[in-house]
Amino acid sequence: MSDNKKAIIIGAGPAGIQSALNLAESGFDVSIIDEQIGGNYAVAGSLISNALIYLSYLYSSYMNKTTKFLDHVCEDNSFNFKKAKKYVESVSAKLKKNYSDDLENSGVNYIKGTARFNSENSVIVSEEENEYELEFDYAVVATGSRGMSNELSSSGKLITIRDIFELEKIPSSIAVIGGGFVGAEFSAFFKRLGSDVIIVEKSNRLLNSFDAQISKKYEDSLKKQSVEVIKDAEVDKVEKIGNKCITFLKDGNKIESEEVFVAIGRKPSLDNLDIEKAGVKLDKTGKPRLNTKLRSSNEAVYFVGDCTGLGMLVNWAYRSADIATNSITATGKVFQRHVLPRVLYIDPEIAYVGFNEDDAKEKGFDIGVIKYNFSDIEKSIILGESKGFLKVIYNKKNKRILGCHVIGKGAAQIVSMFSVMIQSKVSIDSISDYVFNHPTFAEVLSDIASKVK
Numbered sequence: 001m002s003d004n005k006k007a008i009i010i011g012a013g014p015a016g017i018q019s020a021l022n023l024a025e026s027g028f029d030v031s032i033i034d035e036q037i038g039g040n041y042a043v044a045g046s047l048i049s050n051a052l053i054y055l056s057y058l059y060s061s062y063m064n065k066t067t068k069f070l071d072h073v074c075e076d077n078s079f080n081f082k083k084a085k086k087y088v089e090s091v092s093a094k095l096k097k098n099y100s101d102d103l104e105n106s107g108v109n110y111i112k113g114t115a116r117f118n119s120e121n122s123v124i125v126s127e128e129e130n131e132y133e134l135e136f137d138y139a140v141v142a143t144g145s146r147g148m149s150n151e152l153s154s155s156g157k158l159i160t161i162r163d164i165f166e167l168e169k170i171p172s173s174i175a176v177i178g179g180g181f182v183g184a185e186f187s188a189f190f191k192r193l194g195s196d197v198i199i200v201e202k203s204n205r206l207l208n209s210f211d212a213q214i215s216k217k218y219e220d221s222l223k224k225q226s227v228e229v230i231k232d233a234e235v236d237k238v239e240k241i242g243n244k245c246i247t248f249l250k251d252g253n254k255i256e257s258e259e260v261f262v263a264i265g266r267k268p269s270l271d272n273l274d275i276e277k278a279g280v281k282l283d284k285t286g287k288p289r290l291n292t293k294l295r296s297s298n299e300a301v302y303f304v305g306d307c308t309g310l311g312m313l314v315n316w317a318y319r320s321a322d323i324a325t326n327s328i329t330a331t332g333k334v335f336q337r338h339v340l341p342r343v344l345y346i347d348p349e350i351a352y353v354g355f356n357e358d359d360a361k362e363k364g365f366d367i368g369v370i371k372y373n374f375s376d377i378e379k380s381i382i383l384g385e386s387k388g389f390l391k392v393i394y395n396k397k398n399k400r401i402l403g404c405h406v407i408g409k410g411a412a413q414i415v416s417m418f419s420v421m422i423q424s425k426v427s428i429d430s431i432s433d434y435v436f437n438h439p440t441f442a443e444v445l446s447d448i449a450s451k452v453k
């Protein structure tokens, strides 16, 4: 038997896989337990959503450019969910194969099953009909998150990303319940396919974690695309009557649509883990109490990825796995959650990194704000996409960049550059020293520096 320390990883999504590979590289004996490799990520998460979004882009550009031509030569030119499923499954299979190969090459023991805690240093593993105990020196919980759609009362089946492929055809109209990230991306998805879209949001603005000015611009763009937005509207229940769905709001109003897509948020997935047996303490909201290294009240148990409740993004899955495993292997890395960038592939594209204006003020920074229109970026002019807006927030005291918020084509690329600068603590007045290719979105940096007061 090897003298190496034993680590078990519960969950084989990106956070679990990254933790397993890191610890295997550091000489641990690692077992990773999950019914499937790839996690929610490869079944009903980011990978699936982004592959679908890509297909909706293909479809809408194809439809826009060739509608007239197709009217004359084709009979059935509609988006086909069964074909889309095949494509998305092939994307998912490639990722799963990469993950499996990586695990095998790193000597990680993959156990196809589930795990629940049995004590502070052991779990019970269930593999088909087999159950046994496995002890650990360290455990990393990477069990992801689950959608909250079952918390919505409905007399029939509502659509989530999990069952989108069951659609027989493009819905003529769809109510999207929830105006957060997933709601925004799937509203754009159905709009590209040609559905009439109504977004129903509980709070008083869409994308309410984004900078207020950016979410206002997003709402304005929805108006122009004839997407109806109903805010301050809490859904009471949905009833399916024949081929129609009626969404009843608590204020007495109702919305009729052919289908309803639910995107009302996600929760850390901690059920069936018998977490209390591990001595892991939860906070008032039911999330694990973690220190900055993501260690729980049981010093041998760490949490990574969505199940931390601290971030629900793939970049967080990978980053949190590095933080936790660096702590286990004593190489240490602190975590700065606000530097995680975020992109939404909606129309127009939106991305951000760092604090928004309200957050930065609330944190007590003396802030400077630079606003910039895309009509000043040559790359945008050339692409005929000059309707964008960019906002940079910086600390007037030391000129450090605090946040960047962009709406318009190229948003993700611009934000990626700011992400590097925020993490490298580059001061805003020094960015004029950099030289970029022309024409690129990067050139905006030189201009921005000249606006610092």
Ligand SMILES: Cc1cc2nc3c(=O)[nH]c(=O)nc-3n(C[C@H](O)[C@H](O)[C@H](O)COP(=O)(O)OP(=O)(O)OC[C@H]3O[C@@H](n4cnc5c(N)ncnc54)[C@H](O)[C@@H]3O)c2cc1C
Residues within 6 Å of the ligand: 010, 011, 012, 013, 014, 015, 016, 033, 034, 035, 036, 038, 039, 040, 041, 042, 044, 045, 046, 047, 049, 050, 113, 114, 115, 116, 142, 143, 144, 145, 161, 182, 269, 272, 273, 304, 305, 306, 307, 311, 312, 313, 314, 315, 317, 343
């Ligand atoms: C519709 C949608 C769109 C998204 N789009 C984006 C995007 O554009 N960009 C982005 O960055 N993120 C996006 N995300 C979020 C991203 O998918 C998640 O942040 C990511 O999958 C989290 O990875 P994870 O490893 O923490 O968990 P998961 O990928 O959820 O994996 C967790 C795994 O743990 C397993 N598990 C659970 N309990 C047990 C147990 N007791 N024993 C063994 N195994 C267990 C599960 O079976 C699962 O396989 C999106 C999510 C959704 C739902």
